């Protein structure tokens with residue numbers, strides 16, 4: 001079975017079967033420590049005030065259960081209230097800092113510095129200002145929960161793979177949509193990491209704050225046990241505090257599990273009557289670029305990526321762009337997609353200059369741009385959702401598209417459960433689902449093995465018929481197999497050094513790769529690229545990376 005057909009379903013590996021189930025190993029180690037502890041205390045007759053035995057601690061805790069229970073209740077309330085409050089503030093802080101770079105530059109260092117102030121300095125002040133009751137301790141917990149939550153969430157909001165942003169932007173997503181539907185779900189794992197840290201520290205922070213000024217709680221209980229030399233009760237309180245911490249940690253882990261993407265797979269649902277099944281495809285436009293140039297300024301250096309690139313792409317034509325690495329191919333595609341603007345020159349669509357190409361072209365970026373928390377159908381549905389269709393109808397149309405393209409079995413699979421070839425196909429189906437007449441493909445199959453690439457090239461040849469297509473590739477064979485015209489760019493700054501007209505009927509069949517004329521065309525492209533003599537461009541399955 002090729003990589004393209006094999007779904008990846010997470011499951012226990014052979015190695016995992018030999019492992020202990022989660023937590024069991026830790027429980028056994030803990031039990032061992034308790035047994036050794038009991039033996040040492042009994043055998044060496046250690047005085048209870050120095051080190052009480054585990055059985056003595058349990059007996060003392062049971063005898064003092066009502067008092068210990070009340071103390072646990074107070075500390076738990078403070079820790080939970082403080083954690084919730086700190087999380088709400090932390091989330092608000094993260095979104096504010098994300099929204100404003102000025103605010104981020106001004107407040108982020110303050111946030112970091114605030115962590116340098118020790119608890120023993122902060123807690124007494126808060127207690128003086130807000131009193132000895134539970135509120136002041138909850139506030140102290142909140143103050144120390146804000147930092148991990150805000151920092152982790154902010155990092156998650158900022159570290160979204162650029163391909164996910166550019167793909168959804170070209171599908172028509174607004175900044176707000178991207179924030180809520182791409183950045184926020186992406187940041188969820190970061191957020192939960194921060195929340196786990198905050199939850200771990202919350203009970204200990206509350207108890208320490210109680211230590212510094214309170215009427216009740218585990219901190220007060222510990223103080224009174226110490227004052228009366230009841231070491232057994234000190235241990236009992238420490239165990240209760242640990243249990244509370246584990247409980248809070250478990251609650252956060254459960255929340256994370258409940259919010260996992262797997263739980264949001266939607267059941268198949270038909271379109272409501274009255275909604276059109278599909279949007280009509282827009283006509284394939286003719287595209288012309290006039291002396292496009294793009295300079296980047298990085299520090300003190302100016303990098304000229306493109307210089308005077310003029311292309312003429314007819315309606316429905318398939319153009320492949322090849323050139324050495326770094327010659328500006330992606331830059332050219334980004335300009336055509338409306339994600340970047342040229343420093344000079346312009347782009348005309350059907351003879352008319354367009355202010356922005358966003359919304360004109362369907363763009364498939366170089367990297368895997370699928371949203372990992374959405375199913376295959378959910379990813380394909382993004383295009384229709386953004387064009388204003390109801391979620392249900394978008395979902396229904398997405399399922400039909402996936403079935404039409406041979407992925408009907410995998411509509412409910414998450415991207416991580418699909419093979420590389422399937423992910424490429426889903427990304428292409430999503431791109432095609434915009435029903436835009438202009439397709440821009442940036443090395444769509446670069447990450448795939450040669451057999452899968454070859455299958456998908458045949459598939460793309462059929463799927464792109466009727467659309468104007470621009471493909472960026474490093475693979476000369478792929479360019480010749482798919483395109484009507486191959487445009488060859490020079491090393492940076494990219495300039496057109498020549499074009500090769502392919503002239504076979506589209507869609508193409510795999511037999512073309514054994515055709516003498518195909519080999520000659522590959523050689524022609526390769527000589528324009530001035531590849532060293534002897535570079536093999538004629539092996540059908542083998543790609544010639546430039």
Ligand SMILES: Nc1ncnc2c1ncn2[C@@H]1O[C@H](COP(=O)(O)OP(=O)(O)OP(=O)(O)O)[C@@H](O)[C@H]1O
Nearest residue numbers: 296297298303305324325326327328329330331332
């Ligand atoms: N945002 C940017 N800031 C600074 N320089 C950039 C930026 N984007 C691209 N460049 C530079 O422009 C040049 C062209 O980059 P581009 O990614 O378009 O090349 P490419 O032909 O697609 O490369 P590859 O084939 O390796 O993917 C490179 O030298 C790159 O470093």
